[in-house]
Amino acid sequence: MSLYYVQKYLYELNRSQLVQQAHRDDAELAVRSFGDGGRLTEEEMNALVQPDIGQLYHFGVNGQILMHFAAFHQVEWPDYLESMREGIRIHGPVREGVYALTTELDAVNAQVHARDAVENPAPERPEED
Amino acid sequence: MPLVFAGVCSHAPGITGRAHLADPDQKDRLYRAFGDLREQLEASKPDALVVVAAEHFANFFMNNMPSFAVGMADRYEGPIEDPDWLNIGKFTAPGNPDLSKRMITEMMNTVDVSYAEEWLFDHGIAVPLSFLTPGFDLPIIPVNINCQGPPLAPLHRAWAFGEALGRAAELVPERVAVIGTGGISHWPATPDSGRINEAWDHDFMDRWCRNDKDALLDYDDLTVYADAGQGGFEIRTFLSISAAVNGAPGTVHFCEPIPIFAVSCTTATYDLSAG
Numbered sequence: 001m002s003l004y005y006v007q008k009y010l011y012e013l014n015r016s017q018l019v020q021q022a023h024r025d026d027a028e029l030a031v032r033s034f035g036d037g038g039r040l041t042e043e044e045m046n047a048l049v050q051p052d053i054g055q056l057y058h059f060g061v062n063g064q065i066l067m068h069f070a071a072f073h074q075v076e077w078p079d080y081l082e083s084m085r086e087g088i089r090i091h092g093p094v095r096e097g098v099y100a101l102t103t104e105l106d107a108v109n110a111q112v113h114a115r116d117a118v119e120n121p122a123p124e125r126p127e128e129d
Numbered sequence: 130m131p132l133v134f135a136g137v138c139s140h141a142p143g144i145t146g147r148a149h150l151a152d153p154d155q156k157d158r159l160y161r162a163f164g165d166l167r168e169q170l171e172a173s174k175p176d177a178l179v180v181v182a183a184e185h186f187a188n189f190f191m192n193n194m195p196s197f198a199v200g201m202a203d204r205y206e207g208p209i210e211d212p213d214w215l216n217i218g219k220f221t222a223p224g225n226p227d228l229s230k231r232m233i234t235e236m237m238n239t240v241d242v243s244y245a246e247e248w249l250f251d252h253g254i255a256v257p258l259s260f261l262t263p264g265f266d267l268p269i270i271p272v273n274i275n276c277q278g279p280p281l282a283p284l285h286r287a288w289a290f291g292e293a294l295g296r297a298a299e300l301v302p303e304r305v306a307v308i309g310t311g312g313i314s315h316w317p318a319t320p321d322s323g324r325i326n327e328a329w330d331h332d333f334m335d336r337w338c339r340n341d342k343d344a345l346l347d348y349d350d351l352t353v354y355a356d357a358g359q360g361g362f363e364i365r366t367f368l369s370i371s372a373a374v375n376g377a378p379g380t381v382h383f384c385e386p387i388p389i390f391a392v393s394c395t396t397a398t399y400d401l402s403a404g
């Protein structure tokens with residue numbers, strides 16, 4: 001998996017009318033000519049071609065890049081937000097990139113709670129009458 | 130000469146692009162606040178406006194990501210986004226490469242900055258300019274602080290950058306105005322778009338108003354991410370201007386959460402006479 005190149009393709013598409021035209025003319029060809037040779041996996045290329053906004057979000061594509069790809073495909077704002085939620089429901093949490101910080105944060109919180117539980121154990125409950 | 134104007138404001142694309150979806154009264158009050166900001170800027174009779182922004186993968190990408198970049202072009206085009214989506218038509222804003230070069234050269238004495246002779250403005254600069262210089266007739270010097278693609282420069286380096294910017298403005302004869310633009314707490318362009326941590330925003334802006342350096346630098350990215358979202362990384366733009374104004378305190382003119390704009394929309398200025 002190569003989040004860097006998925007985002008790079010979209011970065012170039014967002015910036016360039018030539019890339020936009022190529023993508024409009026033949027998305028499969030445009031994505032494959034960028035992604036072949038190991039830059040992109042089949043799964044990533046399929047998500048770009050379809051497009052599967054939710055799966056791209058799951059891959060970790062930054063929303064500041066992804067929202068323009070959604071707008072390019074005439075996806076309305078509420079539908080764009082819902083596509084990302086759907087992507088998480090289907091594929092699971094964001095797997096890489098800045099939004100994966102949430103997972104890191106959960107791990108940190110879990111460690112803190114575990115440490116607190118050891119250092120300050122909850123008082124034992126009195127025997128119930 | 131010393132800065133003639135310094136302020137901060139929001140730049141969310143929804144402010145212009147989704148204006149029709151906001152409460153009209155609240156939107157009008159925000160737009161009036163931007164109008165007041167424009168009047169203050171114009172009254173300062175600036176020769177150039179430095180816009181310290183946090184762009185969003187329009188010019189800079191992870192193949193070569195500068196922590197701090199300053200524009201040195203004679204003109205800048207925008208917006209890079211679809212003009213209909215952003216509701217800002219195509220524009221060309223003038224630059225001042227000679228002034229850029231002199232300021233960059235001075236700044237490089239204390240901070241390492243990249244320079245760019247080509248720069249397409251995204252909403253991070255286009256939205257503020259559409260209010261502050263709607264005729265796109267004031268020379269602009271764009272600045273970018275990487276707030277999007279970690280690893281990000283630590284806050285104390287954004288502070289050092291701001292100090293260098295203030296010093297460079299002081300050493301040139303031109304009348305230089307500066308505006309920092311960014312979010313406070315927000316989760317832009319994600320499924321949590323519209324979520325806003327109002328209490329966090331007020332606490333941050335309180336530190337900002339006091340221009341309390343220690344308090345402004347007392348954040349780390351992981352807790353900012355938890356409390357204020359990825360958009361919270363953009364506080365770098367606000368606090369860099371705080372560093373540029375020699376301790377001048379600030380006044381918030383407008384700061385209200387507007388979820389459809391995805392952020393606590395803010396306009397605020399520094400009292401430069403108190404710096």
Ligand SMILES: [Fe+2]
Pocket residue numbers: 140183185253311312363
């Ligand atoms: Fe932003």
